[in-house]
Amino acid sequence: GEDVEQSLFLSVREGDSSVINCTYTDSSSTYLYWYKQEPGAGLQLLTYIFSNMDMKQDQRLTVLLNKKDKHLSLRIADTQTGDSAIYFCAERKGYGGSQGNLIFGKGTKLSVKP
Amino acid sequence: DAGVTQSPTHLIKTRGQQVTLRCSPKSGHDTVSWYQQALGQGPQFIFQYYEEEERQRGNFPDRFSGHQFPNYSSELNVNALLLGDSALYLCASSRQEDSGANVLTFGAGSRLTVL
Numbered sequence: 001g002e003d004v005e006q007s008l009f010l011s012v013r014e015g016d017s018s019v020i021n022c023t024y025t026d027s028s029s030t031y032l033y034w035y036k037q038e039p040g041a042g043l044q045l046l047t048y049i050f051s052n053m054d055m056k057q058d059q060r061l062t063v064l065l066n067k068k069d070k071h072l073s074l075r076i077a078d079t080q081t082g083d084s085a086i087y088f089c090a091e092r093k094g095y096g097g098s099q100g101n102l103i104f105g106k107g108t109k110l111s112v113k114p
Numbered sequence: 115d116a117g118v119t120q121s122p123t124h125l126i127k128t129r130g131q132q133v134t135l136r137c138s139p140k141s142g143h144d145t146v147s148w149y150q151q152a153l154g155q156g157p158q159f160i161f162q163y164y165e166e167e168e169r170q171r172g173n174f175p176d177r178f179s180g181h182q183f184p185n186y187s188s189e190l191n192v193n194a195l196l197l198g199d200s201a202l203y204l205c206a207s208s209r210q211e212d213s214g215a216n217v218l219t220f221g222a223g224s225r226l227t228v229l
Binding site for chain 2: 106
């Protein structure tokens with residue numbers, strides 16, 4: 001099966017919180033990432049978390065990691081229409097610069113309605 | 115800082131042809147990775163170059179090859195194009211000496227259509 005799985009779609013109202021979920025299968029993953037992709041654009045790094053952490057907060061973004069269940073989530077507070085995009089979860093195995101191979105999920109398309 | 119730049123942004127080829135895509139890494143970065151993103155899918159790792167050598171390779175056939183130049187820029191070559199090679203090709207750069215998160219910076223991609 002897929003290494004990284006995400007639900008494909010999420011729709012929220014402007015001002016609400018969005019929660020995007022991701023599951024991964026490899027317990028040896030060292031870092032987990034969230035990337036954002038807007039139409040016609042490349043990937044923009046939003047945040048990342050080291051596997052020995054449970055939570056990381058960065059302004060409107062909160063990442064929660066449940067290593068036991070291999071579950072990662074991204075919460076976006078006060079979601080705005082500009083947050084509409086595809087969000088990718090990615091895992092990385094190993095350490096150091098030579099381990100540049102990220103494994104991505106298929107992405108969750110977030111639609112924010114005014 | 116120009117970030118990662120890729121060229122061309124769009125191109126159309128026919129089956130059997132060959133294509134070369136180019137990437138200039140972010141200033142200060144010495145490692146380049148290439149990813150293929152098919153429509154509706156997440157990016158898939160093709161290979162990574164450092165010190166002008168291929169260091170890691172994903173599950174892609176030998177038709178996919180690359181090169182890195184002394185100025186750290188890189189090319190991705192695909193021979194004998196198939197319809198299934200139609201995708202967005204993303205280049206990402208990083209610094210080899212960075213341990214830890216080794217954050218990748220992505221370019222906007224080159225969209226290849228094979229007819």
